[in-house]
Amino acid sequence: MSQTIDNRQFRLARRPKGLPERDDFDLVTEPLAEAKDGEVRVAIDYISLDPAMRGWMNAGKSYIKPVGIGEVMRAGAAGTVIDSKHPDFAAGDKVSGNLGVQTHAVFPGDELRKVDTSLADLPVYLGALGMPGMTAYFGTLDVGQLAEGDVVLVSAASGAVGALVGQIAKKKGASRVVGIAGGPEKCRYVVDELGFDGVIDYKNEEINDAVRRECPDGIDLYFDNVGGEILDAALANLRLHARVAICGAISQYNVTGNVGDTGYAPRNYLSLLINRARMEGFIVFDFADRYPEAAREMAAWLSAGELKHREDIVEGFDTFPDTLLKLFTGENFGKLVLAVER
Amino acid sequence: MSQTIDNRQFRLARRPKGLPERDDFDLVTEPLAEAKDGEVRVAIDYISLDPAMRGWMNAGKSYIKPVGIGEVMRAGAAGTVIDSKHPDFAAGDKVSGNLGVQTHAVFPGDELRKVDTSLADLPVYLGALGMPGMTAYFGTLDVGQLAEGDVVLVSAASGAVGALVGQIAKKKGASRVVGIAGGPEKCRYVVDELGFDGVIDYKNEEINDAVRRECPDGIDLYFDNVGGEILDAALANLRLHARVAICGAISQYNVTGNVGDTGYAPRNYLSLLINRARMEGFIVFDFADRYPEAAREMAAWLSAGELKHREDIVEGFDTFPDTLLKLFTGENFGKLVLAVER
Known part of the structure; x- marks a missing residue:
């Protein structure tokens, strides 16, 4: 049996009024569960911070279910497979998906995407290729x-x-x-x-x-x-x-x-x-069923050096609530990404 | 040479502020000119009053040139051909076109449409078939x-x-x-x-x-x-x-x-x-180039009695400025049409 891994998570504590505040989130640590059949365990390296996250924190009708109070905050993220009970993934694979604002995730392999870091660095899969x-x-x-x-x-x-x-x-x-x-x-x-x-x-x-x-x-x-x-x-x-x-x-x-x-x-x-x-x-x-078409064309431009991109990478998982605010004050410069320290 | 016909016209006198007023128009009488080659003279029977007319009275950029100060107020209308120097039209024909707020018009035959009053009464060509x-x-x-x-x-x-x-x-x-x-x-x-x-x-x-x-x-x-x-x-x-x-x-x-x-x-x-x-x-x-397609389908429904329509016909050319206001107060009930007395 593998060693217990501490998973740190930002969970939504209450619905923000106006700009989100630190106290709108609870920082929780819990042991990472084992992967069940079809699941993959991921060590998250980068978390995507996006304007849409603000909308997900609100109650009420929108294009997607709101994040529930007490749930891990929704976010796209990219990381490295720890171990896998899904045939498509193996330890060490680089992956991206809707993994949430946490340091680790146990996630259905079917909802995970394998990415090629020889083509672009991992954070790019949260930006130009995400x-x-x-x-x-x-x-x-x-x-x-x-x-x-x-x-x-x-x-x-x-x-x-x-x-x-x-x-x-x-x-x-x-x-x-x-x-x-x-x-x-x-x-x-x-x-x-x-x-x-x-x-x-x-x-x-x-x-x-x-x-x-x-x-x-x-x-x-x-x-x-x-x-x-x-x-x-x-x-x-x-x-x-x-x-x-x-x-x-x-x-x-x-x-x-x-x-x-x-x-x-x-x-x-x-x-x-x-x-x-x-x-x-x-x-x-x-447009989810057409992502591959777009990704192919974007990747071709990117590898030809024809598509400029810039990531604004902020180090430190714990800074999440403050780093998120950069989006709304216009402080970020490029795709805002939170890097999870190891 | 034919007898001189008095043509009465509402010309735009000034640009209205808010709701149009009587003094925004001049009521002018002038002799109706003879038709030149390609032209048709029309005795106007019905004038279409439409919300869009309010916009045409404004200066400034819009989807169509504003009516100029001193010009006959723009309007769709339907009437009867007096005489014609266009091969497609003869005296007595019923026609519709952008004839303006006037009792008579000299108009290019190419911009005139012949209508079939056995299918529907003339005012209907300013409404359901217009x-x-x-x-x-x-x-x-x-x-x-x-x-x-x-x-x-x-x-x-x-x-x-x-x-x-x-x-x-x-x-x-x-x-x-x-x-x-x-x-x-x-x-x-x-x-x-x-x-x-x-x-x-x-x-x-x-x-x-x-x-x-x-x-x-x-x-x-x-x-x-x-x-x-x-x-x-x-x-x-x-x-x-x-x-x-x-x-x-x-x-x-x-x-x-x-x-x-x-x-x-x-x-x-x-x-x-x-x-x-x-x-x-x-x-x-x-959609002008596709009017015939729509008109065919609408006319078929109409002659089958499957399309209800209602015209709100107000008698009296001189009432034009007041009658127009019915559109903006919600007083009209059905397609608002001004009937020109003979």
């Missing part, structure tokens, strides 16, 4: 219906999803890609590193003027990660038959604590009528 | 992507477009069609005459409660003619992958006088994200 990558890919090409020659505007452009949206759009024929980011450092990154054609610093520019300046002929596709006034500025500058892909609304998640009942309502929604335009929400999980 | 019919047809089936089994909610359900939306939806397999109308008389009409499955009286019911009551399992297609709080109530009750077809926003047109800069902003737009739903504006003119 949910953010899939989100950017299907949000731009399927929901956003990107067409040759399009002018594309992306908010949170230095973030995990936004950075990929702009690059995918360029690869697929956009004539001009403009990003919105906060502060000169991120703005420089968006243009100099990611290769966007223009950038708007929402912290230091009047957003309406800046959108008109950067998209003087209007916008064909706006990929929205933030909501609020930036969405309104985009709506005011749509072109005929434009598409607005609503991926998120991070500016609003902590206003009332309830996604779908926001503090901000888009005054300019009738631009959809004038411009015969479309605004559509999407959830990456809806 | 723009409102085309709007309902393409808005429901193409923009709204109506699918078998859908729950459909329609605002302004006793109006020219709404009444047809519900009937078309039923014909095409909707499982439940609910209308929103103002006052008991219109509500009775919607259920008893038009055959809707349910109705909401927005003047006498709390709209959110009523939408939940009538659509307890949510809405697959909301066809929006009104905007405002009714749109928000619909958004709050969308089903997964729902569609919101934005046809108009009559509650908002007179708030600021500027379509696209409304007084009301939809607080619940993030329901689009939660439900992976779509909100799309459309203009019937975009």
